[in-house]
Amino acid sequence: MGANGCAPKSIDTDQDKAIKNAIEIVFPSTRHRWCLWHIMKKLHEKLRGYEEYEKMKFILKNIVYESITPTEFEERWSIFLEKFHVSSNEWLNGLYVERQRWMPTFVKDIFWTGMSTTQHSESMHAFLDxxxxxxxxxxxxxxxxxxxxxxxxxxxxxxxxxxxxTQIPSITHYAIAKQFQTVYTNVKFREFQQEVTVHLNEVNCNDRLFESKGILCRHAIAVLICHGFFCPGKVYLEELEKRCKKMSY
Structure with missing residues (x-):
């Protein structure tokens, strides 16, 4: 269970069917994401039999990692299937049906505490190294x-x-940077500064960096700076703020 006996907002697992069924029953409102690392690892096993495998792999990776919007993904995926005559490939069709569980452009609207879909295994290895x-x-x-x-x-x-x-020195003179410097933890402020190198109090961008990682992307920052705006309070996630105390273990 999540904090205070509540169901978690999101869960990241591999493609195990038993786990998928259990989550749908026990946590019906929880967003279930598949680990992209496990999916991409299967490319060789599932597609190596095709004559143009290397070219297929290159294009497919580009579609997965570079598609910014769901519409762009849909269009490029359709072209890929037609180009390589793989519309009947059972594995690819299965992935398409479940695209909202693993495709980056479909899962960026949920906050994943900064963990990308490729970090599931890598982060555990680093933790136990x-x-x-x-x-x-x-x-x-x-x-x-x-x-x-x-x-x-x-x-x-x-x-x-x-x-x-302590405070990390701001690399710019912009008021918006000072604003985040005061509120964010040092770790998150470093990420914010990397992004630095609005209507009805809303800040939106297609890359969904704020929704998935909790920090504004460089595009939104540039617009706010250009218009001389301060950030609306809703772009601060409490768990990333200095004043937020860590949950005791």
């Missing part, structure tokens, strides 16, 4: 996982203290 290896026993694995979690919590406490007591 240095704590376990191929020779680690099951008992040691449990113990080392607790150690890794304890160290992670300690690092987050230090990061919180640093955010509350």
């Amino acid at each position: 240095g704590y376990i290896n191929s020779k680690t026993t099951l008992k040691q694995c449990v113990e080392q996982y607790e150690n890794a979690l304890r160290d992670k919590v300690e690092k987050e406490k230090h990061a919180d203290f640093s955010s509350l007591n």
